[in-house]
Amino acid sequence: MQDDTRERILNMAEALFAEQGFAHTSLRTITTRARVNLAAVNYHFGSKEALIQAIFSRRLVPLNRERLNRLAELETGAAPPTLEAILEAFIAPTLKDPADTDPGEIRFMRLLGRTQAGASRPLREFVHTLYAEVLDRFGGAISRALPELPQPELYWRVHFMMGVLSYTQAGTATMKLVSDCDPPGAEDQAALQRRLIPFLAAGLRAPLG
Amino acid sequence: MQDDTRERILNMAEALFAEQGFAHTSLRTITTRARVNLAAVNYHFGSKEALIQAIFSRRLVPLNRERLNRLAELETGAAPPTLEAILEAFIAPTLKDPADTDPGEIRFMRLLGRTQAGASRPLREFVHTLYAEVLDRFGGAISRALPELPQPELYWRVHFMMGVLSYTQAGTATMKLVSDCDPPGAEDQAALQRRLIPFLAAGLRAPLG
DNA sequence: GTCTATATCCTGATAGAC
């Protein structure tokens, strides 16, 4: 084992954190299940907190780079992109076809959803820095697509949008009770996207109250 | 101290859990800050887990009863209630004027928002049971207000709605970055409600993708 | 009902041999 150890820790920690949360997952459990020595965590990462940050950086940096690339490509055209196209650039990278996607990536989105709402302040702030550029660029693009929307209104509606996305990513399936139809399996992410975009676009475009 | 002790524990635990999360808040901290003996928690509640459930029952049972009362009153009229009226019946009990409201109630809504996304499965299931009737009744009312909306679509849109509400209740203020205007203070809950209802109503009514 | 004192366990982190 050499650098493989690092990856094994990252993968197992990510999976366990997504299932049980940070506080209820001990370094002992992680290292045992990853068949790695307990001391390896502190050797490779320095602390549990640093391990958590490494997990977020590993997934979030490429994800947000792809979002920015998609948005940049949309903006090369002559006409400004539609609201729906902007939303798709933001959402699509998180909802890829599971067949040809690292399953860890899907687990991570669940972890991310739970973290946005529930994590400790320092961790939320760290995640925030990883999101800063994306929120800035997409906020601007949405504002240009909805020029008549006042700034504070835009602020809140983007906040609401983040709520929908992170809650959906968390996959809590709150609504098992509202109807008898089962929630669609996580397989058809494309269907989920076809539902998310009209809902969000309509909400963002709603007439002022 | 008699039954006062119970209340003191509940109030302090609620405040500390909302700030720091469940796992990072020890019974020692709670009892010390509440100026109550450590053993009192186990005498009055039996365990930390049972204390957490007691906190949720105390606030959620009356809250959901008020929601159901408001909905029942809406449905006494001849015409079926509008979508906006249904949403207001659901949301208004959580956004009361802070001036004449127990501040603990407001803290609790933050705790609830964080819990929906981030808590352990057993706790989420417990909260779920406290929500079952409300989700069933409001799901039906929304369905009657939007008769052309297919069931699975309804299911997901109500799910999205819960995401917006719980994320907003969690008060994570993700969007500090999207614009330069500060997020409005938590005082003007009425303004927040005036923003939430048009956003949600538009999303629920969105044309199918 | 309240308190002191303590049992039992598990945590993150580290020192130091290999």
Added chain:
DNA sequence: GTCTATCAGGATATAGAC
């Protein structure tokens, strides 16, 4: 880089006097 062994602290829960 990997391992064993261990430290120091904090957790929940309880036994038993008052």
